[in-house]
Each structure stands twice: as C-alpha cells, then as structure tokens.
Amino acid sequence: MTADDLKKLAAARALELVRPGMRLGLGTGSTAKHFVDLLGQRVAAGLDVICVATSEATQAQALALAIPMSTLDETPELDLTVDGADEIDSALRLIKGGGAAHLREKIVAAASARMIVIADDSKLVERLGRFPLPIEVVPFGLEATRRAVAAAIAGCGSAGELVLRKRPDGARLVTDNGNYILDAHLGAIAQPEALALALGQVPGVVEHGLFIGLASGAILAGADGLRLLGATG
Numbered sequence: 001m002t003a004d005d006l007k008k009l010a011a012a013r014a015l016e017l018v019r020p021g022m023r024l025g026l027g028t029g030s031t032a033k034h035f036v037d038l039l040g041q042r043v044a045a046g047l048d049v050i051c052v053a054t055s056e057a058t059q060a061q062a063l064a065l066a067i068p069m070s071t072l073d074e075t076p077e078l079d080l081t082v083d084g085a086d087e088i089d090s091a092l093r094l095i096k097g098g099g100a101a102h103l104r105e106k107i108v109a110a111a112s113a114r115m116i117v118i119a120d121d122s123k124l125v126e127r128l129g130r131f132p133l134p135i136e137v138v139p140f141g142l143e144a145t146r147r148a149v150a151a152a153i154a155g156c157g158s159a160g161e162l163v164l165r166k167r168p169d170g171a172r173l174v175t176d177n178g179n180y181i182l183d184a185h186l187g188a189i190a191q192p193e194a195l196a197l198a199l200g201q202v203p204g205v206v207e208h209g210l211f212i213g214l215a216s217g218a219i220l221a222g223a224d225g226l227r228l229l230g231a232t233g
Contacts (some may be wrong), residue, residue, distance in 0.1 A: 043068070158204075
C-alpha cells in the first residue's frame, strides 16, 4: 500500500466514530483531507452533522462537498475533531503545523470533547522533534521575537536553526491569520511540556505546534494494518 492508501485507511476507521447529530471539527492536511472526502460521501447519503473547519482550505473543501458548516462562534462546543499530525509519540503528544494551520487546529481541538489523530505509522516517533516545530509569530518585531524564541528553546535544553517559512515562490508564507511561521529545526525536543510553556510566554508568539494533552486517541495505518493508541472507540 502507498502512503496515501494508508492515510485513507486511517481516515475510514475514524469515520466509524461519527454519529448522526454530531458537531465535528475538520482538520487540515493530506490525511484529514481524506476524512473530509469520506465524510462528504456520508453526508450525501443522508448523515446529519454540523462541522467547523480548521483552515480556509478545509472550509472550501467541505463546502464543495455540501457538508453543513458552522463556526466556533455559532457552535462553540464540539463532540469530536479528526485531524492529522506531523509527529506523534506514545504519550499522544503531537507536532502539528506543517500545513500552517496549527493555531486554528489547536483552538478547534481545545473546543472538542475528543480529538482523534489519523496518520500513517511513519508519523509515530519515540521522541518529538525530527519534524521542524512550527511557531506562529506576528510580523511586528520579528527579529526580537526570533531571538526570544531561540532563548526559550535553549532554556529548555534544545537547540537548532530557526527558519522563516517561505512559499515556493520565495515570498514569506502568511498564515490564514495574517502571521508568519518560524520553523524550529531541533532534531529532538528534550522537554516538550516545558518548551510548550516557555514558547507560550514569549511576546510575539501567537501559537506553537506542540499539542500536549489534546489528543484522546490516534489511528495509525501501516503495512500490518491499523494501530490504535489511546481511546479510539
């Protein structure tokens, strides 16, 4: 099976958790896209749900599939969010933000009773940090913020290059929220909880891609089938 086949397999398993009348958070990224596609088929067959998207891209995809959409202002409490991850460890700690949507993804996940992660099993790691950690920052005072972020990282026992994310055309990537992203190439994160706290205290940092204590369970697809972590029933 290809990596894309595995993503579809995980998405299909997550769809089994959806019940009529649910309020759903729809994630962003290649694996979450499969879940939205499958959900669209269920909605076309008569499934009654209301959904909140974590990005403009997911919102457009869902609307094109005629999935009923809402906002967190209108629907502030969700039953279930299904989203992907760039990395996940055995404690259900995540790195997210490869798709530059981690701020909205985190807000939606925090508003949900449950968050289920879907991914291929290559995303399961013993230690977070191989994937660059996205840190969303406001444009104002970028260099001052970058230096403060570097100091916070060093204070938590990690180190690595901070790279301002750019688009393929070389322009600075701007998130759906009008901010920039610094990608921290750390290799390994010594203290994820401490780093999450330290980054949250840096003025100019809007949000970071460490998701700790948010995921209820994970559905990971591999060559040997599905591997379930946490509460996925």
